[in-house]
Amino acid sequence: MTHETPEETPDVPPDAAARHRDKMQKRKAVQDAEVAAKTIEKGLLLVHTGPGKGKSTAAFGLALRALGHGRRVGVVQFIKSRPTGEQAALESFGDRVVWHTAGEGFTWETQDKARDIAACRRAWEIAVGLMDDASIGLLILDELNIALRYDYLPLDEVVARLSERRPDLHVVVTGRNAKPALTEAADLVTEMTLVKHHFAAGVKTQAGIEY
């Protein structure tokens, strides 16, 4: 790598530079037209699903983004209960983040289905309360998909209630195996696809990466 100073620019022949400029001017016109065609502003229902890493992580990235724009953020964890780095870091935003860990751990940790169902119901009640709190701009329902997959919550009622939310509220639902009824109701669905994972190479769960 050459160490050019910012003032020096790499060699691009003048005719190539002109062709590049023409191409980019056309591309900018297309981009500008696309942006102008999009006029709707609304609270979105976002779903992060799939087997890959990044579902909850991207939800917490959105929390940071919302906080940076002066919004308050609500978080309800439906399954996980382990203390996480994101929770510790979000504490520095004080009462601008409302955090509820209602879940008591993975199903194979509790080994008690009735307790898991009761925990999910409590979590959902908290979520409904936060949907009604007009001060909240973004609500993260972490691992709600897992609760729905195991039928620990009534799918129809959950989807209906999410669809009836305040028009200015963004909601992010995370977890594998999102139910079709939920993705149909969603504005954005991203599937995190696992291409390669370090667990397969024997790397352990590490602070700052998995939690």
Place this chain on the structure above:
Amino acid sequence: MTHETPEETPDVPPDAAARHRDKMQKRKAVQDAEVAAKTIEKGLLLVHTGPGKGKSTAAFGLALRALGHGRRVGVVQFIKSRPTGEQAALESFGDRVVWHTAGEGFTWETQDKARDIAACRRAWEIAVGLMDDASIGLLILDELNIALRYDYLPLDEVVARLSERRPDLHVVVTGRNAKPALTEAADLVTEMTLVKHHFAAGVKTQAGIEY
């Protein structure tokens, strides 16, 4: 949805509860064995690619996670230059976040290839400096994949330098169309797959969601 108090538990017949407990005990044994088999601790090279939303967002979620565990975080933006909510929010962590926006905007905004290449080279120099800074635990190279895709940086040299990084440094590279040489060198690759996007429904770019 019934409004049960936490003390009440839903009806799960005793034999079904016992079967569930047995199944979960077996599953826990499998999980515990899997966890015990993973012993390696190392700084990871993570790649977030694909056409879906969540690549940079998940990288900033990792920043939050790292900060929550007391690490310092470096961010180099190779392409974007628009002020973002995540940047504003991360400012509250003071000098625990080192942020460099070296990119000058999308290629169709600058319309100047030589300037784009020079900006990418400056960004890479900054990234190399942060890789050598032992106080940084996580380094985010946002949209580096775009710079590599356009051959604005020498792929071989970038991959070699990333592979030679300090063993305790986590690096996240984001952007569409990750080069195979980079994904081969990576420990984790997640492809954010676009299942449904609100832009297609005419929803505009919104603060707190896209930036």
